[in-house]
Amino acid sequence: MAARPEGTPVWTDAMFTDAEGAKTFYEDVLGWTFAEASTEFGDYTQAYRNGKAVAAVVPPMPGQDTPPQSAWCLYFSSPDAAATAERIRTAGGTVLMEPMRIGDSGTTCLARDPAGVVFGVWQPGEHEGFELEGEAGSYAWAEVFTREPEKSDAFFTSVFGYGSKRMKGQDVDYRVFDLGSDPVLGRMTMTGDFPPDVPSYIQIYFAVDNCDKAVEAAERLSGRRVFGPMDSPFGRFAAILDPQGAAFAVIDMRTTVGEMPEME
Numbered sequence: 001m002a003a004r005p006e007g008t009p010v011w012t013d014a015m016f017t018d019a020e021g022a023k024t025f026y027e028d029v030l031g032w033t034f035a036e037a038s039t040e041f042g043d044y045t046q047a048y049r050n051g052k053a054v055a056a057v058v059p060p061m062p063g064q065d066t067p068p069q070s071a072w073c074l075y076f077s078s079p080d081a082a083a084t085a086e087r088i089r090t091a092g093g094t095v096l097m098e099p100m101r102i103g104d105s106g107t108t109c110l111a112r113d114p115a116g117v118v119f120g121v122w123q124p125g126e127h128e129g130f131e132l133e134g135e136a137g138s139y140a141w142a143e144v145f146t147r148e149p150e151k152s153d154a155f156f157t158s159v160f161g162y163g164s165k166r167m168k169g170q171d172v173d174y175r176v177f178d179l180g181s182d183p184v185l186g187r188m189t190m191t192g193d194f195p196p197d198v199p200s201y202i203q204i205y206f207a208v209d210n211c212d213k214a215v216e217a218a219e220r221l222s223g224r225r226v227f228g229p230m231d232s233p234f235g236r237f238a239a240i241l242d243p244q245g246a247a248f249a250v251i252d253m254r255t256t257v258g259e260m261p262e263m264e
Helices: 019-030 081-090 149-160 211-220
Strands: 009-015 045-049 052-058 072-077 094-102 106-112 118-124 139-146 163-166 174-179 182-189 201-207 224-230 236-241 247-252
Touching: 009 118, 009 139, 019 045, 019 052, 019 211, 072 201, 081 094, 081 106, 081 118, 081 149, 094 118, 118 201, 139 149, 149 163, 149 174, 149 182, 211 224, 211 236, 211 247
Parallel strands: 009 052, 072 118, 139 182, 201 247
Antiparallel strands: 009 072, 045 052, 094 106, 106 118, 139 201, 163 174, 174 182, 224 236, 236 247
16 A cells, blocks of 8 residues: 555554443444454554454553543644654644554554644554445544634644645634645634533544434434535535543435535
């Protein structure tokens, strides 16, 4: 696989207090299967769809009595995680975990932008990231939801060299970051519709064949529908909280309604 350009979303994972419960939930909702847990790396467990790696789940670190709220973390590709960490600091972000090599798999670090958005950086080794994208059960898209859009916009364009375009004529403040002509990440300004205790975050969209059925499966397993299903020019989508509080979205990109919005 050719190396992905720097700043391309390349992987996602989440920590769950009940890792087995998470496996059961996502197996039913997204059709995932799971590899054996890697005891060498804290029982890190990769998820697969049709035999191809799409994500991972991991239990809390040993001795971590009060693990943080479960959340999906998006990792951006980097040819040099240490250099990216320095740019993160220069741009006003915070490095939460210094670059660390994970065996022969690659090198990772965790960071937070000036508006509080947490994300990861991945310098690929043997693990190059997503083996499947844009198909049912795999990563489809991601959006930065931020309460301070000016800070997030300046940060991500500075660190990863993104171009940026704003959606025209809409009631929401929405931008798309791109690498050349390739859109790689959305940015939505959080309004008063969001509860005040919800911090800025990145929402992962997973592709599904049928949005409504995915929502039904999630609710049947004690997940909670937060928004939608809703039709859009990009697909029919819905936002969900899984039983352990991790937010994500599902989207059927084949079911589109309306004209694509103009960007400026």
